[in-house]
Amino acid sequence: MTQPLRISHVGLRGVVGRGLTAAHVMDFAAAFGTFLADPGPVLIGRDPRASGEMLREGVIASLLACGRDVVDLGVVSTPVIQHAIARGTRRAAGGISIGASHNTAEWNALRFFGPGGTYLSTAEASELLDIYHLRKFSYVPWNEIGKLSYQADAIDRYLDELNIVFNFDAMRNVRVIVDCASGTSSIILKRLNERYSLRMLLINEHVEGMRFAHEPSTSKRVVALQLAPLVVPVGAEAGFLFDLDADRVAMATETGDAVSEEMMLALLADDLLARGPGKLVITNLSTTALLEEIAHRHGGKVERVPVGRQAATDALALHAADEIAIAGEGTGAVMMPQFRFVYDGIAAMFAILRMMRERRRKLSKLVAAYPKYEICKGEVPLVSQKIPALFLELRRRYAGGTQNTSDGLRVDWPRTKERGERWFHVRVSQTEPVIRVYCEERGAQPQALFEELLDLVKQYAG
Amino acid sequence: MPDESRAADAKHVRQHPLKIGVSGIRGVVGEFLTPALTAAFAQAFGTYVGAGRVIVGRDTRSSGDMLQHAVHCGLLAAGCEVIDVGILPTPTIQIFTGSSGARGGLAITASHNPMEYNALKLFGPHGLFFNHYERAELLDIYHESAFKHASNDEMHSVRSDRETPVRTHVERVLKLVDVEAIRARKFRVALDGVNGAGSELSVHFLRDVLGCELHAISVDPMKPFPREAEPKPEVLGDLSALVRDHHCDVGFAQDPDGDRLAVADETGFVIDNDEVLALAVDASLARKTGPVVVNLTTSAVIDDVAARHGAQVHRTPVGEANVVEIMTAVGAVIGGEGSNGGIIHPGVQLCRDSYTGMALLLDRMQASGKRMSELAGGLPKYHRRYGKVGFQHGRLGTVMQTLEKAFPEAQIDRQDGLKLMLEDGWIHVRSSNTEPILRYAAEAKTAARADDLLAAASKLLR
Numbered sequence: 001m002t003q004p005l006r007i008s009h010v011g012l013r014g015v016v017g018r019g020l021t022a023a024h025v026m027d028f029a030a031a032f033g034t035f036l037a038d039p040g041p042v043l044i045g046r047d048p049r050a051s052g053e054m055l056r057e058g059v060i061a062s063l064l065a066c067g068r069d070v071v072d073l074g075v076v077s078t079p080v081i082q083h084a085i086a087r088g089t090r091r092a093a094g095g096i097s098i099g100a101s102h103n104t105a106e107w108n109a110l111r112f113f114g115p116g117g118t119y120l121s122t123a124e125a126s127e128l129l130d131i132y133h134l135r136k137f138s139y140v141p142w143n144e145i146g147k148l149s150y151q152a153d154a155i156d157r158y159l160d161e162l163n164i165v166f167n168f169d170a171m172r173n174v175r176v177i178v179d180c181a182s183g184t185s186s187i188i189l190k191r192l193n194e195r196y197s198l199r200m201l202l203i204n205e206h207v208e209g210m211r212f213a214h215e216p217s218t219s220k221r222v223v224a225l226q227l228a229p230l231v232v233p234v235g236a237e238a239g240f241l242f243d244l245d246a247d248r249v250a251m252a253t254e255t256g257d258a259v260s261e262e263m264m265l266a267l268l269a270d271d272l273l274a275r276g277p278g279k280l281v282i283t284n285l286s287t288t289a290l291l292e293e294i295a296h297r298h299g300g301k302v303e304r305v306p307v308g309r310q311a312a313t314d315a316l317a318l319h320a321a322d323e324i325a326i327a328g329e330g331t332g333a334v335m336m337p338q339f340r341f342v343y344d345g346i347a348a349m350f351a352i353l354r355m356m357r358e359r360r361r362k363l364s365k366l367v368a369a370y371p372k373y374e375i376c377k378g379e380v381p382l383v384s385q386k387i388p389a390l391f392l393e394l395r396r397r398y399a400g401g402t403q404n405t406s407d408g409l410r411v412d413w414p415r416t417k418e419r420g421e422r423w424f425h426v427r428v429s430q431t432e433p434v435i436r437v438y439c440e441e442r443g444a445q446p447q448a449l450f451e452e453l454l455d456l457v458k459q460y461a462g
Numbered sequence: 463m464p465d466e467s468r469a470a471d472a473k474h475v476r477q478h479p480l481k482i483g484v485s486g487i488r489g490v491v492g493e494f495l496t497p498a499l500t501a502a503f504a505q506a507f508g509t510y511v512g513a514g515r516v517i518v519g520r521d522t523r524s525s526g527d528m529l530q531h532a533v534h535c536g537l538l539a540a541g542c543e544v545i546d547v548g549i550l551p552t553p554t555i556q557i558f559t560g561s562s563g564a565r566g567g568l569a570i571t572a573s574h575n576p577m578e579y580n581a582l583k584l585f586g587p588h589g590l591f592f593n594h595y596e597r598a599e600l601l602d603i604y605h606e607s608a609f610k611h612a613s614n615d616e617m618h619s620v621r622s623d624r625e626t627p628v629r630t631h632v633e634r635v636l637k638l639v640d641v642e643a644i645r646a647r648k649f650r651v652a653l654d655g656v657n658g659a660g661s662e663l664s665v666h667f668l669r670d671v672l673g674c675e676l677h678a679i680s681v682d683p684m685k686p687f688p689r690e691a692e693p694k695p696e697v698l699g700d701l702s703a704l705v706r707d708h709h710c711d712v713g714f715a716q717d718p719d720g721d722r723l724a725v726a727d728e729t730g731f732v733i734d735n736d737e738v739l740a741l742a743v744d745a746s747l748a749r750k751t752g753p754v755v756v757n758l759t760t761s762a763v764i765d766d767v768a769a770r771h772g773a774q775v776h777r778t779p780v781g782e783a784n785v786v787e788i789m790t791a792v793g794a795v796i797g798g799e800g801s802n803g804g805i806i807h808p809g810v811q812l813c814r815d816s817y818t819g820m821a822l823l824l825d826r827m828q829a830s831g832k833r834m835s836e837l838a839g840g841l842p843k844y845h846r847r848y849g850k851v852g853f854q855h856g857r858l859g860t861v862m863q864t865l866e867k868a869f870p871e872a873q874i875d876r877q878d879g880l881k882l883m884l885e886d887g888w889i890h891v892r893s894s895n896t897e898p899i900l901r902y903a904a905e906a907k908t909a910a911r912a913d914d915l916l917a918a919a920s921k922l923l924r
Contacts, residue, residue: 017611022505022539026498026532050617054538057620061497061532106614142491142525142578210615 006431007132009125009310013100013109013431016051020108025058028110029096030139031132033066035124038093038115041146045073045081045154047099047184047245050209051108055098059110060148067140068093069147073154075207077184077246079344082117083161084154086340091115099184102217102243102331105210117340119313155188159195165338166350168196174353177201177236179227181216182208183244188346201234203227216243218250218332218345224258232256237356238363240349248332249345251352253364262288262375263367264348265328268336270370271355273298278325278337282315284308285410286425286438287330290373300325306407308430309333309343316341330375375440376450380461382433390435390460394426397456408435415442422446424453435461483601488572488581491525495580500529501536506604507568507584508540510596513616514565517585519547519555519627521571521659521719522683525580529570533582534620537568541612546622549683551660551720552583553815557634558627560589560811571659571719574692583719590812591783628663632671634810635817638749639825645673647828652704652713652726655681657688660720660816667817668714672824677708693717693724693803695732702730711827712834716816722803723816725823727834736761736800736846737838742819743796745826746807747771752795755788757781758881759890759903760800766842779878780892786812845909847916851923853898861900865891865922887911889919 004019006012012028014020036042042063046052056072063070071092073081078097085095094114100107112120112128120128131137162168178200180186186205193200204213204226214226223241231239231252239252251259269281269291279300281291284307295302305311312327312335321337328334334348335341356363394409401411401423408427415421420442427436435457439450480489487503489495508516516537520526526549534544545564547555552569559567566586572579584600586592592600603609651674655661661681669676679700680688690697693715705713705726713726725738733741740763743754751771756764757780768775776792778784782804789797789812797806804814805822826837862880866872869889872882879892879900887906894901900923904915 015613017539017613017616021609021611022501022535023498026501026535030496030498049614050619051612051614053619054535054612054617057531057538058497058501058535061501061528061535064528064531065492065497108614137496139492139496142523142580145491145525145528148527148531209617 003433007129008430009122009129010308010430011109011111013103013107015106016054016108022054022058025055025110026062027135027137028132029059029062030066030137031128032094032096032112033063033068034131034136034138035128036068036093038091040091040093040115041069041071041088043071043073043081043085043088043092043095045076045078045095045097047101048075048182048207048209049099049105049108049244052098052209055108055110059096059098064146064148065139066137067144067146069149072148072150074150074152075184075187076154077188077346078111079247079339079342079346080154080158080188082113082342083158083340084151085113085115085117087157087161097245099245101245101247104215105212117342119309121317122310122314125310155191156195159188159192161339162347162350163196166354168192168198171353172197172199175199175201175236176353177203177227177231177234177239178349179203179239179241180205181214181242181244182206182212183216183242183246185242185246185346188246201236203230212244218243218248218261220250220258220260223250223252228252228256228258238353242345246345247343249348250332251363253367254362255364257364259363259367260375261332262290262330262373263370264332264352265326265330265334266290266294266370267355267366268328268334268348268351269326270294270298271351272325272336273300276325277322280319280324282312282324282327284311284329285404285407286427286436288373288375289421289423289440289442290370293371304404307427311407371442373440373442374445375438376446378437378450378454379429379434380437380454380457382428382435382461384433386460387428387435390457391426393456393460419444422449424449426453426457482604486582486584488575488579490578491529491580495529497528497532500532500582501539502607502609503582503604504533504536504568505540505609506600507566508537508542509603509608509610510600511542511566511587513541513610513612514543515545515562516542517545517547517555517559517562517564517567519550519567519569519659521552521569522549522657522661523572523577523580523718524686526570529580533568533570538617538620539612540610541616541618543618544620546620547627548622548624549659550627551663551816553721553811553813553817554627554631554663556585556589556813557631557811558589559585561630562626569719573719574717574722576691577687590786593783593787628666631663631810631817632667635815635821636671638746638807638809638818639821640828641672643828644821644824648673648675649712649824649827650675650708650710651677652701652708652710653678653681654689654693654698654701654704654713654715655679656691656693656716656718657682657685658716658718658720659683660716663720663817664714664716668820672821674824677704677710679704687718691718693722695724698724698726698732701726702732705730712823714816714820720816721814723805723819724803725819725834727838729835731835733834733838735803736763736844737841738803738819738823739798739800739805740764740767740841741826741837742798742805742822743767744770745822746796747773748826748829750795753792755785755792755794755797757785757799758875758878760798761844761846761905762888763841763844764800777875777877781895782806782814844905844907845912846903846905847912848901848903849916849920850899850901851920853893853900858893861923862891865889865919868918868922884915887915889915891919891923
C-alpha cells in the first residue's frame, strides 16, 4: 500500500491529514528558509487543491519567521512560478510550488526551486533534508521578520515570454481543444484567449479544489478516455490534456486518436535538434528508444539518466545550455532551453503547434512519420527486502544484452533478422512502493518478454 | 502592583521567554514562540472548538502577520473556516466572535507586553474567554497532539471581513449613551493610540461617530509602539502635553490591543485607574442600576459609588475571566478591574473595552455638565499602596496565618489569597499566577494609614 507521506530529495509529498500535516509543512518551509543563501524574496504559488490554502498559510508563516520576504503569486502553474523567480526585478532567492501535479486530489506536496527558478541539485536537496531533520531553523527576532506581498501579473509576464518565441498573433486561426483537468492550465489559457484573441476550446476548465474532472494524469489511457473522442466532433486540429499544475502535457490527433505519451518528447526532440544549436537529448532510462534514432538523424546524441527529475537536473548542470537540444521524459514532461529548462506543458503544446505550422503537417501525419515503437508499462507491489535478489536474478537471466545498472536494470538488445531493437527497464519507484517494468520494441509489441518479466518480478515482490 | 499582567513588564521581574499554560501561549517571537508552535496551538484550538467558523485578528505588532498565517494554517488543518478580520482591537474581535455565530475566535496580541513578545488570546463560541476547565481541556489536546487532521474534502478557506466587526462594535457601544447629546457638545479630545490595533477605529469612533474635535498621536498601525505598551501615568507625558496644548476636555490612551483605557483630565493629569472605573460605574449605574462586579484588589471607591445608586458590589479573584464569570452569574450591569484600566459592560460584550470606557465618560461629562477633573474630584478619596515579595514554597500558609493573627478584628475573604478588611482600609495578599512572587496591596482613607498598612504587611511577609 502506498504510504501517505514521503519526505525525500524531491521534497515533501503526502495525503493531507492522513500523512501530510501542517507540522510537516511548517518545518519543511522553515528548513527551506534556513537553507537559502541569497537574501532575496521567496516566490510561492499553488495549484487549486482545497488543502492548498492550509499549506500556503504554513509556508508563508515559516518563511516570514526566517526573515524571508514572500511574494504570493496565487493559483498558478509551476512553470509560471519558476519563470517568475528567474525574471523578477528583485533577485529572488528561490521559490516553492504547492501542488501535487499529476496526483489525485487528496495529495499535496511542496517542491522547491533555487535562484533562477531551477530545481535543486541532489547536493542542495540533501542539505535541505538535513536541515529539516535537524530542526535547527534560523528564526529571526521580531523586528527582522519578512514581509508578505502579492503579485497578480505573474501569468501575464509568463505569457509575454512565451509570445516572444511563439508569436501568438499568428496563432489566431489555430483550432485546438484543451482538457484542463480542473487545473491551473485553465487560468493561463483563458487569459491567453482573451489577450491574444485565440480560439482555443477549453474543457474541464472549471478550476476545482476537491473533485477534479478526472484523474489528472497525462497517460495515453486518460487521453483516449477523456479527450480523444471529442477532437473530431469539434473539428479541432489537435487536442491537448494537462495535469493539474500544467508541467506535463499529452495529446490527441485531429483524427481522434490518443498519442502515446512517449511521443511528446520525441516530436519536440526532432524539432529542436533541427533548430540547433544543441545536439544533446537528456532523458531517462524508461523513455522510448525512438529518441536515439531521431538524434542519430540530426547527428545528435542521447544521454540516459536514472528516472526522476533529480537525475535530469544534475545532468543538465554538467552541460553548457547551448549544448542541449531538449530534456524530458516519456510521461509528457519536457524542458526546452528557450524556457530555462523548466518542465512546462503549455510551452510544449505551443512548440507542437509551431511544428505543425512550419512543417505544414496535420498532427496525425507528423506522428505517423516516425518508425513505430511499441512500449509496455506495468507495475508490481514491492517487498523491499527481496529487491537485491530480484536484480541479481534479472542480471543472470538476461546476461546476453547490454546492461545498465544506474537505476535498477536496463537491458538493450540490437536489431536482429527476426525483430527490431528492444529493451526493458525494471526499477524501484521513488514515489510509490512498486516496482516498475518497461519494455519496448521497434516495430512490434514485445508482449512475451513483458509478461515474462512481470512473472519474474511477481515471484520476488508482493 | 496588584495587577497580574503587570508582571509581564520585563524591567520589573524575571520573565520566561515562553509560557504555555491555561491562559494560552505567550512568548518572545523567533527562537521561542515559533510559527510551528503557534500553528500547533491553533490546530489544538480548532480541534477543541470543532470544524466551523473561527474569527482571527491581531494587534499591530510586527510579528502579527507572520503568526496570523501560522494560526490560519493550524485552523485550516483542523478543518475550520477562517474569517480574517485583520488588525482590530481585542474587544472588537470578541464581539464579532459572539455576534457572527462562530465556533470561537483568536486574537494575536501580547496586549501590553513589550514589542518582542506576542501571544494568542482564545475565545469560545460567545466571544468569551474559556473558563478554567475548558482551558485545561484545550491544553490537554495540545500536549497530547491529539489534533483533528482534515482531509482535502474537509478543507475550508480563509475569508476576510473587516467591515462587519467594526460596525457591530460601534453599534453596541452607542446603545449605552446619548450619542446626539455627546455630538452636540463637540468635545475636544486628545488620544494616544500607541500605534495599536485601535488606531484607525479610535479615530473613526471619536471624530466621525461621536463628533469630537480630535487631537491624536500614535495612530499609525504600521509604526512601532512609541512608548511602553501599558498606558500607565509615567509613560503618558505626551498625552498630558497634548491635552494642555490643545486645551482638550479629556485625554484617552489605549494599550496595543485596545482593551485597556487610561484617562487624563483637562489639566493633563492622568487619573487613577480605579477612579476611572468608578466614573464608568457611576455613569453606567446612572442609566441602569444593578449588580457591579470588580476584583478583590479594586478600590473601595466602587462600593461608595454603587451605594449611591443602591447597587450591590461583588468581588472576585483577580483576572478578567474571573470577573466575567461572576458578572454572568449575578447578571451584573457593569464590572471591571481597577488597576488595569479594564471596563466591562455586558451590553457591549463581557470583555474589557476601551471604547465602552470612552463613551461612558464622554456621556457622563455631557449629562453632568462637569469637567473631568470635577468628576474625578467628586469621588471619595482613597489611597492605595502596592508591594511584592519573593515567594517561598511551603511558607505561604504560615505567612498568611501570621498576617491574619496580626489583624484579629479584620473581616476575611479567602477567594484569592487573603484579604483583610478593616474599619478604615484593607490589605490584600495573593500569589501571582504568572510569577513566583506574592503581591500585596493596601488601601485607606488617608495616605498615612495606607503607608502604615502596607508597612505592616511588608514586615510580616518578609
